[in-house]
Amino acid sequence: MAETENEETWVQRAKDDPAAFGVLYKRYVKKIYSYIYCRTGNRYDAEDLTSRTFHRALANIDRYESRGLPFSAWLYRIAHNLVANWLRDRSRRKVIALDELVLTEQPGGSAPEHQAEVNEEREALLEAIKRLPSDRQQLLILKLMGGMSNVEIGQVLGRSEGAIKSLYFRTLIALREDLEKGGF
Numbered sequence: 573m574a575e576t577e578n579e580e581t582w583v584q585r586a587k588d589d590p591a592a593f594g595v596l597y598k599r600y601v602k603k604i605y606s607y608i609y610c611r612t613g614n615r616y617d618a619e620d621l622t623s624r625t626f627h628r629a630l631a632n633i634d635r636y637e638s639r640g641l642p643f644s645a646w647l648y649r650i651a652h653n654l655v656a657n658w659l660r661d662r663s664r665r666k667v668i669a670l671d672e673l674v675l676t677e678q679p680g681g682s683a684p685e686h687q688a689e690v691n692e693e694r695e696a697l698l699e700a701i702k703r704l705p706s707d708r709q710q711l712l713i714l715k716l717m718g719g720m721s722n723v724e725i726g727q728v729l730g731r732s733e734g735a736i737k738s739l740y741f742r743t744l745i746a747l748r749e750d751l752e753k754g755g756f
Contacts, residue, residue, distance in 0.1 A: 579643050587634050597626055600644055603718055604651050610713040611655045621658060625651045645727040648714065652728055659706075693756060700750040708743045715740060 579599075585592035604625055609618035628650050629636075636646055701709055707729060714720045714728060722736040729736065 580638060583633070583636060583638070583643055586630075587636075590630060593630050593633065596629075596643060600647055601626065603644065604647055606717050607648060607713055608651055608655055610717060611710065612658065617658065621651065621654050624654055628654070639727075641724060641727050644720075645724045648718070648720070648724075648728040652710065696751060696754055696756050697747075700747050700754070703750065704743065704746065708739065708746070711736065711739055711743060 579596070582592055582595050586596060601622065605618055605622045608621045608625070609615065612618050612621065625647060629647055636643070701712060704712075710729065711725060714725045720728070722733045722740070725731075726733050726736045731739070
């Protein structure tokens, strides 16, 4: 599928023919899954919420309006709302997560000291990100993992492009300061 111009054609076709929605699903499922996985930190919940995102999108495709933004911004908004509800429900009940352990090995091997240092830096960055407010975490995920523009992120978060630029700048400064306090 070509970019935005063809995307609108597929959206219009999907309004009349649910089978055409499959093209949109294939284009965005990995991006939406990655976004949700970063927000939940759990593969199973991410799969469930991704499925619900696309189910809700298909059920409401007839109400979708382009408004000059890509279809993905609408999908991210649906995913954002589902994740927000999931986080709210989860905070109401005590959940003990059994995190998945993923061991990654550098190609060609790596000195254990170097690998330990890389892991420590990665862990410090992830912990610093977790300490950020939810909207700033989401901004980083959409910007860095989703590759979204400030306009698209603004649509998802319900803010202006200028507000997103400012929030992104302040978020990077806050991350740097947090990491410097930790000795990184």
